[in-house]
Amino acid sequence: MTTETYDATYLTGEDSGQRWRLLLGDSCERLTELDTDSVDLSVCSPPFAQLYNYSPSPRDLSNSRSRGEFFEHYRYIIREQLRVTRPGRVAAIHVADITMQKVMHGTIGLTDFSGEVVQAFVDEGWIFDGRVTIDKDPQAQAIRTKSHSLLFVTKDRDSTMLRPALPDYLLKFRKPGDNPIPVKSDVSNEEWIAWARPVWLGIRETNTLNVRAASDDADERHICPLQLDFIARCIRLWSAPGELVLSPFAGIGSEGHVAIETGRRFLGIELKPSYWRTATANLRAAEDAALAPDLLSELAAA
Template sequence: MPPYYCHDQATLLIGDAVEQLRTLPERSVDAVVSSPPYYFQRDYGVEGQYGLEATPQEYLDTLRLVFREVRRVLADDGTLWLNLGDAYSQRKAVRLSSHQEGLHGARGARPSWRESRAAGRARMSRENLIDGQAVTEKSLMMLPERLAIGMCEDGWILRNKIVWAMTATTPDPTRDRIPGKWEPVLLFSKSARYHFDTSTPGTDSDVWRFPASSGAGSHTASYPLELPLRCIRAGCKPGGTVLDPFSGSGTTGEAALQLGREYIGIDLNPAYHELAKDRFARRALTP
């Protein structure tokens, strides 16, 4: 299948992340910066989407498959920067992505619990199985940590667990715990020696202070542009190629192009690639 979009330094591929990664040559990218869909957080409205697996164990297993392919296509001196949020084991109905006209059921309101349940978009805590055991209700499931351990078993080297301290977040209505104001950014390499530019501003500490992204266009799950800019400056050689297997609205791509790198983005949903194309076009028109 030809690329969905290919112009100047940017290539966008449409389809499942694993399948599209398998079309790329070994050691063909120099850095990967990505934030996969979080577990049971949003419905992006496309068949085969990640994040809505039947159990968190299936979710972790699926992501490990993706990052095994990422490891194959990454150069020996390349880096992987992975942002992934955690989730609580609790009764929950998934939200529809804001690009859809969803969040409205047949009666012009949010879908009822029964409607969400019938659509496979609602879960009980007892269904949050990891290694065949339900995660205790209200407990954090430790998904970033579990994924990191699995990836290390697959041969990755975990070099940093960076704290992304969010300087501006939406209010958290929960009253029996401290509101979450940070997420991890995990730095992996596939070799003991890899490209890393220690002169990159901000890399003197593993606490990075950026605002929580308000979204790019209508893709509200994107991280702020400053985050991939820092990762690419530090972990991708000049003139190299940056990959995001969960490209979304193209935040990583915009950062890569701004820094003179080439970009390959993969996504299942053509609507997000259209957002990315618009971003790249606006950037090209900016003096």
């Protein structure tokens, strides 16, 4: 079932399947519609403050005029995530630190965005429970970003301006209280040995959902879907089949795709209509694929 309402510059709506529900709108508002203590796990990658613009909407966190304004708005979402999450359960947040640029900041360097996100979650009542560094290929990053700090020419001219490639981070937060339903993970001992390391290797940067269908010529700025490997590790570690996974920044539905694929249910919120429409198609396709073996088994048993 699909419903939409349009009010001047802000579009809201909803679509759903057997295992998923996707809300169109502002997470600051739509999270308030969810029941308290109803979510088993949240996985998301929030907009990185003042790094990329995802849409022209003034409601889009990426359009905040300052870092302070970004966190003022983001705290509403952090607070609501805490409310809707069951006691003892986890929020897995994907972040990266943000570079300073000579033309914008007067110098070249880094800002500790990941640390600011940790502080914001702690201030709103979450327990900070872990940080994982996600390994990155420096050559691929140099080609993609053209960062002078990674180039051979910088090494040969003045190596004081070199720095390592920027990693991504997984920040793990836990809601205070005892978890009433222990999660019996299907992660093998061998997998846990690898994933318990402080650095995650093997997260393929190209293992993402197809973004082309989400393009919107009227306002397209940037699409950066989260790697499916990253999402799968979080979901398998910190939720059980049948449980509800939330993403307040659903994008094109990556977290939902993996949640459905691994036997979970999904609830997402996305502000941008073109992303939301693509996400509904991706979630419907994931559900069709997940249900297909069951239908074949039923036919064979008939």
